[in-house]
Amino acid sequence: MTTSFNMPGPASEPAPVRPGRKLGPIADTVSSSHRAWLEPTRERYLASGRTLSDLSQKVLAKSKLSELLRGVGHYPRWEVIHRLAGELDLPNWPLYRLWKQAAMDAGKSRDWVDRSTDGTTAVATARSGQPLEHWALCQTIADGYLAYARVFLTDHAPKTAVEDTFAILWLCFDEALASPDIRRYAWNILRATVKAKANYRDERPVLAEAAFDTITVRDASLEDQPTRLAESMELFTAISKLPDAQLDVMVLRRLCGFQPEQVSDLLGIPLAAVRSDERHANRFLDDTIELPPRTGGPTP
Template identity: 40%
Template sequence: MTPSPIPEQSAGEPPQRRGRPPEPICESAGTAHRTWLEPVRSRFVASGLTLDDLVGRSGYSKTRLSELLRGKGYYPGWEITYSVVRALDIPVGPLLRLWKAAAVEAEKTPTWIHNRIRQVQPASREEPPIAHVGLTQAMWQPYSAYAMAFLQSEQRARQAVAETFDILWLTWDEATASPDTPRHAWMLLRTKVLSRTPRRPAGHYDLRAAAFSTTAQAEAPDLVERLARIDVFARFFDAIASLPADQMDVTVLRYLCGIHPDAIPGIVGLTPAMTHTLDHHARWALHELFPDADTQE
């Protein structure tokens, strides 16, 4: 069944909703589940459709659709999820990837996932917006470097970055409506990376594992010296993680990821002047804690 187009509203006109908005997402819904469910719910609310309208477009009962929109009960199969995605005119490709990741989180077997997908006639190939493609090509490497600094795992870093760009595709209208799309994208990437990063008892993120991948400690002449250097770097990186968020980002990108200072403003979506100020304050704070460290220009 091909869904009829979502009725357009006049510029500045709020959606005409005859029903009530969906109830909050259940607390039992997992993190990966919420990752795709929240954009779907946002699209549903923005569409102006009621749950009865969605019943007519999807072919599923109101009870089942209400449970899907709340993340209630068993993890939903791809069949019903796909019906809602198509009814709301949401890009299928990125949503399917996020759905599969959440199915793994929900401990669904590969066979269950494969069979659920097989039951659905695949949609025609979709292409993301050209601007989204350009952003992905420009930011994939620095985003991945940032993710690696915290997660110390190529697989986990790749997953965080891929999830970021899939969500951006799903919410591209929102991203481009923001005052600064690169800033919007960076904040999303930061959230996805740090949500996977453990915290220290003091509350800041644990960056100490990055000490094991530094060149300086690998070049130590013996094990004792290597362990000593690891200890120093671990304490230094722990101090970096305790900086305010934007100072931490700039410091990680420049000194842990080796990204040129001129490239950092475009990555984090801030002006060169603001980025320079953040870098200056971060280096000063670190110098106060580690006077012998090379943090001054």
């Protein structure tokens, strides 16, 4: 599934008027992992006032640079992205992480990735220049984000999704700081990142994998576990049909076991909105299935 990572934010100043042809949109064929670094890079370019002709003198031929910023043609080598990042003042570490992930997803070998860095790896992998506010926010929300991601993803994917989220947030951190609520901005990135990696059925995310690690199932006796598992999977199927806002609240409340105040902090929305979303979601679930007993604290 291809997911856009553009985050809603405050109204910005109109982009500078540039001479020449307008940059075309990102191609529909661009993968979610490629889009994760391409969208912030495009946004930085569009806000910079620079032109393709200007950048082509130091980065890449104008036609090739246009293709790069639209995601068409061959996947770009890191040495080119590194030069572009320098011209647009983009932080290297998160950009390199996302570029490398997309390269592997595109089928590039580790040897190709290593060769394409052209001696820039030390600069790219040095986690320097991280804003203190970004580090502090990530420390605060990491556990909650990981718990949410584990409901949809398995194996190493939850950790990767959270780390990708933090990398995208770093790339967009100026926009995040200018948004109405940085926590809401960050959560929107997490949701888009997790959705891009999740499995789908009937255009809704599949939550059934989480059934094997819920408090309800793990605390049940051996003879009761099949029944509890069936109940949990029915609940997960129903929750997956909720609108995004209600789904997020119910995943955090019912499947992760967080309290309303914790959910409010993670989502960056008022406590009243959490309670309203939960109330509407419970009405839907009450009409759909017989709810299993509610859990207490967060899932260990």
